[in-house]
Amino acid sequence: MTALPLIFSPEVAQARRHGSPVVALESTIITHGMPFPDNLDTAWSVEEAVRAAGAIPATIAVLEGKLHIGLSEGELEALATAHGVAKLSRADLAVCMAQGRTGATTVAATMIAARAAGIACFATGGIGGVHRGAEHSFDISADLHELAQTSVSVVCAGAKAILDLPKTLEVLETLGVPVIAYAQDSLPAFWSATSPLPAPLRLDDADGIARAHLMRAALGLPGGQLIANPIPVADEIPYDEIAPIITRAIDVADAQGITGKALTPFLLDRIHQLTGGRSLEANISLVRNNARLAAKIANRITTLSQNA
Numbered sequence: 001m002t003a004l005p006l007i008f009s010p011e012v013a014q015a016r017r018h019g020s021p022v023v024a025l026e027s028t029i030i031t032h033g034m035p036f037p038d039n040l041d042t043a044w045s046v047e048e049a050v051r052a053a054g055a056i057p058a059t060i061a062v063l064e065g066k067l068h069i070g071l072s073e074g075e076l077e078a079l080a081t082a083h084g085v086a087k088l089s090r091a092d093l094a095v096c097m098a099q100g101r102t103g104a105t106t107v108a109a110t111m112i113a114a115r116a117a118g119i120a121c122f123a124t125g126g127i128g129g130v131h132r133g134a135e136h137s138f139d140i141s142a143d144l145h146e147l148a149q150t151s152v153s154v155v156c157a158g159a160k161a162i163l164d165l166p167k168t169l170e171v172l173e174t175l176g177v178p179v180i181a182y183a184q185d186s187l188p189a190f191w192s193a194t195s196p197l198p199a200p201l202r203l204d205d206a207d208g209i210a211r212a213h214l215m216r217a218a219l220g221l222p223g224g225q226l227i228a229n230p231i232p233v234a235d236e237i238p239y240d241e242i243a244p245i246i247t248r249a250i251d252v253a254d255a256q257g258i259t260g261k262a263l264t265p266f267l268l269d270r271i272h273q274l275t276g277g278r279s280l281e282a283n284i285s286l287v288r289n290n291a292r293l294a295a296k297i298a299n300r301i302t303t304l305s306q307n308a
Contacts, residue, residue, distance in 0.1 A: 005066045007063075007067065008069045008070060009070025009071060011056055012056060016118070017018075019302070020056055021057050021121075022057050022121075023050045023056070023062065023123055023294045024044060024110055024113070024122040024152070025106060026060065026104075026120070027060060027061035029042070029124070030043050030059075031080075032085075033115060033125065033265070034083050034151070036081055037080070038275075040077060042287060044186070044286050045288060046103070047059065047125070049291040049292050049295070050295045052172065052295075053295030053299075056070075058070040058114075058152055059071045061079060061094070062088060062096055062097055063102050063107060064106075064107070065098070065100070067097060069113065070198050075174060081241050086103035087104060087261050088104060088299070089106045090108045091142065093105070093109045098259050106142075107141075107156075108142040108145075108147065109145070110124070112150060114152045115152055118226070120213060120295065121152070121153050121297050121301060123155045123156075123238060123287070123291045124155070125156065125160075125286060125287045126159055126160040126161070126190040126286075127156050127226065128264070129141050129159040129167075129168030129172075129262070130143060130164045131163055132164045139260075141170065147175070147224050148175035149222050153297060155229055155294040156228060157228065157229055157231050157287075158187055158188040158189050159189075159196070159248060159284040161191055161242060162267045162268075165195065165197060169197060169257075177224070178225045179226045179228060180201040180203050180212070180227050181201065181202050181228045182203065182228065182293065183204045183205075183226055186198060188228045188230040188231065190231070190286070191231065191236060191286070192236050193230040193236045195239050199228065201266045206296035206300045209227055209297050210297050210300035210301040211300075211304065213225055214301065214305065216308075223282070228295070229290050235282050235286070242275075245271055248269075248274060249271050249274060252270055273277065
Protein backbone atom coordinates (compact mmCIF):
# COMPACT_ATOMS: atom_id res chain seq x y z
CA MET A 1 0.00 0.00 0.00
CA THR A 2 1.35 3.45 -0.90
CA ALA A 3 2.11 5.61 2.13
CA LEU A 4 0.60 9.10 2.13
CA PRO A 5 3.44 11.53 1.35
CA LEU A 6 2.75 14.22 3.96
CA ILE A 7 5.43 16.86 4.53
CA PHE A 8 5.05 19.00 7.66
CA SER A 9 6.81 22.33 7.84
CA PRO A 10 9.12 22.67 10.88
CA GLU A 11 6.68 25.13 12.49
CA VAL A 12 3.69 22.81 12.06
CA ALA A 13 5.69 19.76 13.13
CA GLN A 14 6.66 21.53 16.35
CA ALA A 15 3.03 22.51 16.98
CA ARG A 16 1.99 18.87 16.57
CA ARG A 17 4.63 17.72 19.07
CA HIS A 18 3.54 20.30 21.64
CA GLY A 19 -0.21 19.91 21.07
CA SER A 20 -0.56 23.53 19.93
CA PRO A 21 -3.55 24.70 17.85
CA VAL A 22 -3.09 24.73 14.07
CA VAL A 23 -5.21 26.41 11.39
CA ALA A 24 -5.24 25.07 7.82
CA LEU A 25 -5.12 27.57 4.94
CA GLU A 26 -5.81 26.90 1.26
CA SER A 27 -3.42 27.74 -1.56
CA THR A 28 -5.70 28.46 -4.54
CA ILE A 29 -6.16 31.98 -3.19
CA ILE A 30 -2.41 32.36 -3.91
CA THR A 31 -2.35 30.78 -7.36
CA HIS A 32 -5.82 31.53 -8.73
CA GLY A 33 -7.47 34.11 -6.47
CA MET A 34 -5.27 37.21 -6.61
CA PRO A 35 -2.61 38.79 -8.84
CA PHE A 36 1.05 38.96 -7.83
CA PRO A 37 2.27 40.51 -5.51
CA ASP A 38 -1.08 40.90 -3.72
CA ASN A 39 -1.36 37.12 -3.46
CA LEU A 40 1.99 36.76 -1.71
CA ASP A 41 1.46 39.74 0.59
CA THR A 42 -1.95 38.37 1.53
CA ALA A 43 -0.59 34.87 2.18
CA TRP A 44 2.02 36.28 4.55
CA SER A 45 -0.42 38.60 6.31
CA VAL A 46 -3.01 35.83 6.77
CA GLU A 47 -0.39 33.55 8.30
CA GLU A 48 0.64 36.37 10.64
CA ALA A 49 -2.99 36.94 11.61
CA VAL A 50 -3.24 33.29 12.66
CA ARG A 51 -0.04 33.54 14.71
CA ALA A 52 -1.14 36.81 16.34
CA ALA A 53 -4.37 35.11 17.45
CA GLY A 54 -2.45 32.28 19.11
CA ALA A 55 -2.34 29.45 16.56
CA ILE A 56 0.06 28.09 13.96
CA PRO A 57 -0.78 28.51 10.24
CA ALA A 58 -0.51 25.56 7.87
CA THR A 59 -0.85 26.67 4.24
CA ILE A 60 -1.48 23.50 2.23
CA ALA A 61 -0.33 22.68 -1.30
CA VAL A 62 0.98 19.79 -3.39
CA LEU A 63 4.60 20.34 -4.39
CA GLU A 64 6.13 17.75 -6.75
CA GLY A 65 3.66 15.12 -5.64
CA LYS A 66 4.08 15.69 -1.91
CA LEU A 67 1.24 17.07 0.22
CA HIS A 68 2.79 19.91 2.19
CA ILE A 69 1.16 20.88 5.48
CA GLY A 70 2.69 24.31 6.01
CA LEU A 71 4.93 26.14 3.55
CA SER A 72 8.20 27.98 4.03
CA GLU A 73 8.60 31.59 2.89
CA GLY A 74 10.51 30.35 -0.16
CA GLU A 75 7.80 27.85 -1.04
CA LEU A 76 5.11 30.53 -0.70
CA GLU A 77 7.09 32.86 -2.97
CA ALA A 78 7.58 30.12 -5.57
CA LEU A 79 3.88 29.27 -5.56
CA ALA A 80 2.86 32.94 -5.81
CA THR A 81 4.91 33.43 -9.00
CA ALA A 82 4.39 30.01 -10.59
CA HIS A 83 2.44 29.49 -13.81
CA GLY A 84 0.29 26.53 -14.80
CA VAL A 85 -0.28 25.33 -11.23
CA ALA A 86 -3.11 22.80 -11.11
CA LYS A 87 -6.26 23.75 -9.19
CA LEU A 88 -6.99 20.71 -7.06
CA SER A 89 -10.27 19.47 -5.67
CA ARG A 90 -11.35 16.01 -4.50
CA ALA A 91 -11.47 14.60 -8.05
CA ASP A 92 -7.90 15.44 -9.09
CA LEU A 93 -5.89 15.63 -5.85
CA ALA A 94 -4.73 12.00 -5.93
CA VAL A 95 -3.86 12.05 -9.65
CA CYS A 96 -1.74 15.17 -9.24
CA MET A 97 0.14 13.60 -6.34
CA ALA A 98 0.60 10.27 -8.10
CA GLN A 99 2.10 12.06 -11.12
CA GLY A 100 4.51 14.06 -8.97
CA ARG A 101 3.03 17.38 -10.08
CA THR A 102 2.40 20.66 -8.28
CA GLY A 103 -1.06 21.94 -7.43
CA ALA A 104 -2.91 24.38 -5.21
CA THR A 105 -5.69 23.12 -2.97
CA THR A 106 -9.28 24.36 -3.12
CA VAL A 107 -11.60 24.26 -0.11
CA ALA A 108 -12.44 20.58 -0.70
CA ALA A 109 -8.83 19.46 -1.16
CA THR A 110 -7.65 21.53 1.81
CA MET A 111 -10.30 19.89 4.00
CA ILE A 112 -9.10 16.44 2.91
CA ALA A 113 -5.50 17.38 3.69
CA ALA A 114 -6.41 18.97 7.03
CA ARG A 115 -8.25 15.84 8.14
CA ALA A 116 -5.30 13.68 7.11
CA ALA A 117 -2.98 15.93 9.14
CA GLY A 118 -5.25 16.00 12.19
CA ILE A 119 -6.15 19.70 11.82
CA ALA A 120 -9.65 20.57 13.04
CA CYS A 121 -10.07 24.13 11.77
CA PHE A 122 -9.59 25.75 8.37
CA ALA A 123 -9.85 29.41 7.31
CA THR A 124 -10.63 30.48 3.77
CA GLY A 125 -12.19 33.42 1.93
CA GLY A 126 -15.44 32.03 0.55
CA ILE A 127 -16.55 28.50 -0.25
CA GLY A 128 -17.74 27.31 -3.63
CA GLY A 129 -21.36 26.40 -4.12
CA VAL A 130 -24.21 26.26 -6.61
CA HIS A 131 -23.48 28.40 -9.66
CA ARG A 132 -26.19 30.56 -11.14
CA GLY A 133 -27.97 28.63 -13.86
CA ALA A 134 -27.06 25.30 -12.26
CA GLU A 135 -30.51 24.00 -13.14
CA HIS A 136 -29.16 23.87 -16.72
CA SER A 137 -25.40 23.41 -16.22
CA PHE A 138 -25.43 21.27 -13.04
CA ASP A 139 -22.37 23.29 -11.97
CA ILE A 140 -22.12 22.69 -8.23
CA SER A 141 -18.85 22.91 -6.32
CA ALA A 142 -17.38 19.82 -4.70
CA ASP A 143 -16.90 22.00 -1.60
CA LEU A 144 -20.51 21.36 -0.55
CA HIS A 145 -20.22 17.57 -0.56
CA GLU A 146 -16.85 17.81 1.16
CA LEU A 147 -18.44 19.76 3.99
CA ALA A 148 -20.97 16.93 4.32
CA GLN A 149 -18.36 14.20 4.73
CA THR A 150 -15.07 15.65 6.07
CA SER A 151 -14.95 16.61 9.75
CA VAL A 152 -13.28 20.02 9.61
CA SER A 153 -14.76 23.33 10.80
CA VAL A 154 -14.46 25.84 7.96
CA VAL A 155 -14.44 29.58 8.64
CA CYS A 156 -15.38 31.70 5.63
CA ALA A 157 -17.20 34.94 4.78
CA GLY A 158 -20.05 32.90 3.33
CA ALA A 159 -20.23 31.36 -0.12
CA LYS A 160 -18.69 33.45 -2.92
CA ALA A 161 -21.27 36.09 -3.84
CA ILE A 162 -20.98 35.24 -7.55
CA LEU A 163 -22.94 32.06 -6.78
CA ASP A 164 -26.63 31.34 -6.38
CA LEU A 165 -26.72 31.85 -2.61
CA PRO A 166 -30.28 30.59 -1.91
CA LYS A 167 -29.61 27.36 -3.84
CA THR A 168 -26.23 26.95 -2.14
CA LEU A 169 -27.91 27.27 1.26
CA GLU A 170 -30.59 24.79 0.22
CA VAL A 171 -28.02 22.18 -0.85
CA LEU A 172 -26.08 22.61 2.40
CA GLU A 173 -29.32 22.03 4.34
CA THR A 174 -30.09 18.93 2.29
CA LEU A 175 -26.58 17.58 2.98
CA GLY A 176 -26.94 18.20 6.70
CA VAL A 177 -24.17 20.77 6.96
CA PRO A 178 -24.60 23.22 9.87
CA VAL A 179 -24.32 26.80 8.56
CA ILE A 180 -23.50 29.03 11.52
CA ALA A 181 -23.42 32.82 11.23
CA TYR A 182 -20.96 34.39 13.62
CA ALA A 183 -22.57 36.95 15.95
CA GLN A 184 -25.41 37.97 13.60
CA ASP A 185 -28.72 36.67 12.24
CA SER A 186 -28.10 37.48 8.56
CA LEU A 187 -26.01 35.24 6.33
CA PRO A 188 -22.84 37.07 5.18
CA ALA A 189 -22.32 37.29 1.42
CA PHE A 190 -18.54 37.37 0.97
CA TRP A 191 -17.80 41.04 0.08
CA SER A 192 -20.94 42.06 1.99
CA ALA A 193 -21.36 41.72 5.75
CA THR A 194 -25.06 40.93 5.39
CA SER A 195 -27.48 39.61 2.78
CA PRO A 196 -31.25 39.20 2.46
CA LEU A 197 -30.85 35.56 3.58
CA PRO A 198 -31.38 34.67 7.25
CA ALA A 199 -28.73 32.41 8.74
CA PRO A 200 -29.92 28.92 9.74
CA LEU A 201 -27.86 29.01 12.96
CA ARG A 202 -26.08 31.63 15.03
CA LEU A 203 -23.25 31.39 17.58
CA ASP A 204 -21.63 34.39 19.19
CA ASP A 205 -18.21 33.18 20.34
CA ALA A 206 -15.38 30.80 19.52
CA ASP A 207 -16.09 28.66 22.56
CA GLY A 208 -19.60 27.84 21.38
CA ILE A 209 -18.37 26.96 17.90
CA ALA A 210 -15.62 24.73 19.33
CA ARG A 211 -18.10 22.92 21.58
CA ALA A 212 -20.42 22.30 18.62
CA HIS A 213 -17.46 20.90 16.63
CA LEU A 214 -16.61 18.47 19.44
CA MET A 215 -20.26 17.51 19.98
CA ARG A 216 -20.57 16.51 16.32
CA ALA A 217 -17.60 14.19 16.83
CA ALA A 218 -19.12 12.76 20.02
CA LEU A 219 -22.37 12.06 18.13
CA GLY A 220 -20.44 10.33 15.35
CA LEU A 221 -21.83 12.73 12.76
CA PRO A 222 -19.88 12.88 9.50
CA GLY A 223 -18.92 16.17 7.95
CA GLY A 224 -17.86 19.56 9.21
CA GLN A 225 -19.31 22.90 10.17
CA LEU A 226 -19.50 26.02 8.06
CA ILE A 227 -18.92 29.19 10.05
CA ALA A 228 -19.97 32.28 8.11
CA ASN A 229 -17.96 35.20 9.49
CA PRO A 230 -19.01 38.67 8.23
CA ILE A 231 -16.39 40.91 6.69
CA PRO A 232 -15.66 43.97 8.87
CA VAL A 233 -18.28 46.58 7.96
CA ALA A 234 -15.62 49.24 7.31
CA ASP A 235 -14.24 47.09 4.46
CA GLU A 236 -17.42 45.68 2.93
CA ILE A 237 -19.10 46.43 -0.37
CA PRO A 238 -22.81 46.54 0.57
CA TYR A 239 -24.99 43.83 -0.95
CA ASP A 240 -27.21 46.23 -2.90
CA GLU A 241 -24.12 47.80 -4.47
CA ILE A 242 -22.24 44.64 -5.41
CA ALA A 243 -25.25 42.63 -6.70
CA PRO A 244 -25.65 44.47 -10.04
CA ILE A 245 -21.88 44.41 -10.59
CA ILE A 246 -21.85 40.63 -10.17
CA THR A 247 -24.70 40.33 -12.67
CA ARG A 248 -22.74 42.36 -15.25
CA ALA A 249 -19.67 40.15 -14.79
CA ILE A 250 -21.72 36.97 -15.17
CA ASP A 251 -23.31 38.31 -18.36
CA VAL A 252 -19.83 38.85 -19.87
CA ALA A 253 -18.74 35.33 -18.86
CA ASP A 254 -21.87 33.86 -20.45
CA ALA A 255 -21.27 35.81 -23.65
CA GLN A 256 -17.69 34.52 -23.84
CA GLY A 257 -18.65 30.92 -23.00
CA ILE A 258 -16.49 30.74 -19.88
CA THR A 259 -17.40 27.79 -17.63
CA GLY A 260 -15.93 25.23 -15.22
CA LYS A 261 -12.79 25.94 -13.24
CA ALA A 262 -12.05 29.02 -15.37
CA LEU A 263 -15.29 30.74 -14.35
CA THR A 264 -14.54 31.83 -10.78
CA PRO A 265 -11.12 33.39 -11.54
CA PHE A 266 -12.63 35.20 -14.54
CA LEU A 267 -15.52 36.61 -12.51
CA LEU A 268 -13.28 37.71 -9.65
CA ASP A 269 -11.01 39.52 -12.11
CA ARG A 270 -13.93 41.20 -13.89
CA ILE A 271 -15.48 42.30 -10.59
CA HIS A 272 -12.10 43.65 -9.51
CA GLN A 273 -12.11 45.83 -12.62
CA LEU A 274 -15.72 46.95 -12.19
CA THR A 275 -15.21 47.93 -8.54
CA GLY A 276 -11.95 49.79 -9.18
CA GLY A 277 -10.03 47.35 -6.99
CA ARG A 278 -12.38 47.55 -3.99
CA SER A 279 -13.31 43.87 -4.29
CA LEU A 280 -9.66 42.85 -3.88
CA GLU A 281 -9.25 45.08 -0.83
CA ALA A 282 -12.40 43.56 0.65
CA ASN A 283 -11.18 40.05 -0.16
CA ILE A 284 -7.91 40.63 1.69
CA SER A 285 -9.76 42.03 4.70
CA LEU A 286 -12.21 39.16 4.97
CA VAL A 287 -9.53 36.47 4.66
CA ARG A 288 -7.54 38.02 7.51
CA ASN A 289 -10.70 38.33 9.57
CA ASN A 290 -11.52 34.67 8.99
CA ALA A 291 -7.98 33.65 9.93
CA ARG A 292 -8.29 35.43 13.27
CA LEU A 293 -11.59 33.76 14.12
CA ALA A 294 -10.33 30.33 13.01
CA ALA A 295 -7.32 30.68 15.31
CA LYS A 296 -9.60 31.45 18.26
CA ILE A 297 -11.77 28.42 17.45
CA ALA A 298 -8.72 26.17 17.05
CA ASN A 299 -7.47 27.34 20.43
CA ARG A 300 -10.75 26.46 22.11
CA ILE A 301 -10.99 23.05 20.37
CA THR A 302 -7.45 22.25 21.55
CA THR A 303 -8.08 23.41 25.12
CA LEU A 304 -11.42 21.64 25.46
CA SER A 305 -9.98 18.43 23.96
CA GLN A 306 -6.98 18.46 26.29
CA ASN A 307 -9.19 19.07 29.33
CA ALA A 308 -11.75 16.42 28.46
